Amino acid sequence: MNLLFLTFVFPLIGFLLLSFSRGRFSENLSALIGVGSVGLSALTSAWVILQFHTNPPADGVFNQLLWQWMSVDGFAPNFALHLDGLSVTMLGVVTGVGFLIHLFASWYMRGENGYSRFFAYTNLFIASMLFLVLGDNLLFLYFGWEGVGLCSYLLIGFYYSERKNGNAALKAFIVTRIGDVFLAFGLFILVVQLGTLNIQELLVLAPQKFSVGDPWIVMATLALLGGAVGKSAQLPLQTWLADAMAGPTPVSALIHAATMVTAGVYLIARTNGLFLLAPEVLHLVGVVGAVTLVLAGFAALVQTDIKRILAYSTMSQLGYMFLALGVGAWDAAIFHLMTHAFFKALLFLASGAVIVACHHEQNIFNMGGLWKKLPLAYASFIVGGSALAALPLVTAGFYSKDEILWEAFASGHQWLLYAGLAGAFLTSIYTFRLIFIAFHGEAKTESHAGHGVSHWLPLGTLIVLSTFIGALITPPLAGVLPESAGHAGGDAKHSLEIASGAIAIAGILLAALLFLGKRRLVGVIAASAPGRFLGAWWYAAWGFDWLYDKLFVQPYLLLARLLARDPIDSGIGLVPRLARGGNGLMSRTENGQLRWYALSIVGGAVLLLGVVLL
Structure with missing residues (x-):
């Protein structure tokens, strides 16, 4: 476990080599450095995780001090790494899924301008995310937090020659910065009130200093929630995530599966002891997640861009994780974070294969009939889509999502349970709408299947992990996160499993009825006055961009003109x-x-x- 520091050193070395090459390296050498550095990080992580399980440290925690960061008037945060069951889980997800995405990107990005620049950014992305999940104090975590924000800006705007891509990058940067400012406020409150930002010390000192519902702990956790909402694209700071699809498809997979958007979930889970002292704020976490997952589900129903559909599905699944955190289902939230990383990386990489095969066409209505020509991509969408829809028994998504629904029920949050079930129904419909329209019916574009080990190996590995096999990987969270209310099962849990499974299957059947064949019924509904209104409203993601433009952007521009x-x-x-x-x-x-x-x-x-x- 002493090699833990190498997990982020390798990607940092890759970043530095590629950055200072100034594009002079060949594509093969750039891929070797970019993919190889993350591969070495993944191998180191595998060794560390193996040692953690076979020779567990005392109290289940391993700390590695690198150096002291600063010392100011008794405030002395360190560059130190903290490894426990939660960070082990995140370490495996970030480096394992991150490596598969890098390997696929070496095929996907061939021939693109800025090939070495792409891998420099993604290597820094992985290193920053590892800072975030391994840091033993909130200041070190915040350092990685800002690092992933910077990398998201660079990667979303990778194709900077087009103005819309630069605008999407700016939007992501500005919106997530709003959340980051709230997070900074939370850190200020905690360091003033408790004198430290060491996470373990905070969890010990907070119950001694604050009573339940104390105004200071309420303000601190609200600020932490603000940061989490921004980074994990939850209401009301969710508007950046769909526009982030402007970046290359492997970037979308990296942001949505292995890094960044899961940071908010990790932050709340890591600081669980603080949120338990503010039960109203914890309940608000669940409400935010429930509302977001339903709103994102409706928005995904009418999108036409293959990547935007998956983006709204990510927003919805993150809503499930927030819902789980809000009802105290800490382990279920992290379990779903892990399984979601598997099937969402699979879906995004498969969408990249489809986009390349269809000559960079992204509108699903301009595809059709792809299942014969792209069998691997089709299999990836069937397995990944089934996991996203939580198809019973055979998919990883069923086990993690069902755990969330059960614990929402067991904790007495009935309305959150209903929101979760509604979201499951919507997920099945929009997921298989995408599959039926893009892969079935009449072919509308020429396509060619991809080849090479860097194309099929990541997809094949993620296909396996998206089945029930992925659900067999149990995050070692015992003793790290508090016990949740719903561990006891029985007939009620089995009944809920049957109900949620039936809802998922019903959604798939409804999608088949509506979107297979001539789609006449959908056409009639879409052409009606309510259909046109709701379709436009949902397509615009409930008009949040319009609302924020009127409330914030236009007044700001007016003020700028007045102050010119x-x-x-x-x-x-x-x-x-x-x-x-x-x-x-x-x-x-x-x-x-x-x-x-x-x-x-x-x-x-x-x-x-x-x-x-x-």
Whole structure:
């Protein structure tokens, strides 16, 4: 386990080599460095995880001090790594899934301008995410938090020559920065009140300092939630995630599966002891997740871009994780985070294979009939889509999502349970809508299947992990996260499993009825007045972009126009202008004419006498 630091050192070395190459490396060498560095990180992680299980450290925690970061008036955070069951799980997800995405990207990005630049950014992305999940204090975590934000900006705007891509990158950067500011406020509150940002010390000191519902802990956890909402694209800071599809498809897989969007879930799970002292805020976490998962599900129903459908599905699945956290189902949230990484990486990489095969066509209505020509991509979508829809028994997604629904029921949060079931129904419909439209029916574009080990190996591995086999990987969370309410089962749990499975199957059957064949019924519904209204509203993701434009962007632009000639500067500048004007006026009196001077003396004397007399 002493090799733990190498997990982020290898990607950092890859980043530095590729950055200073200035694009002079060949594609093969760039791929070797970019993929190889993450591969070495994954191998190191596998060794560390094996040692953690076979020779567990005392109390199930391993700490590795690298160096002291700073020491200011008793505040002395370290660059130190903390390995327990939660960070072991995240370490495996980030490096394992991250390596598969890098391997696929070496095939997908061939021939693109900026090939080495792409891998430099993704290597830094992996290193930053490892800082985030391994840091033993919130300041180190925040360092990685900002790192993944920077990398997301660079990768979303990778094709910077097109203005819309730059705008999407700016949108992601600005919206997530709002959440980051809230997170910084939370850190300020905690360090002032408790004197430390070491996570384990915070979890010990907080119950001693704060009573349940104390205003300071409520404000601190609200600020932490604000940061999590921004990074994990939850209501009301969810608007950036769909536009993030402007980046290359492997970037979408990296953001949605292995890094970044899971950071908010990890943050709340890691600081669980703080949220338990603020039960109202914890309940708000669940409500935010439930509302987001339903809204995102409706938005996904009407999208036409293959990647945007998957983006809204990510938003919805993150909503499930927040719902789980809100009902105290900590282990279920992390379990779903892990299984979601498997099937969402599979779906995004498969969508990349489809996009390349269809000559960069992304509109599913311009595809059709692909199942014969792209059998591997089709199998990937069937398995990954089934896991996303939580098809019973055979998929990884069923076991993790069912655990969330059961614990929502067991904890007495009935409305959150209903939202989860509604989201499951919507997920089945929009997922298989995508599959039926893109892969079945009449072919509308030419396509060619991809080849090579870097194409089929990541897809094949993720196909296996997206089945029930992936669900056999149990995150070692015992003793790390609090016990949740719903571990006891029985007939009620089996009944809920049957109900949720039936809902998933019903959604798939409804999707088949609506979207296989001529799709006449869907056409009639879409052409009706309510259909046109709801379709436009959901397509625009409930109009949040329009609303924020009216509330924030337009007033800001108006203010900028009003302040284009800064009135404060103008007011301050009035004083020297008056002085210069007075100087010019008085200078004109110095003309060298004796009569003028005599007249001035007489005029001054008369004025002075008048003042005295009055």
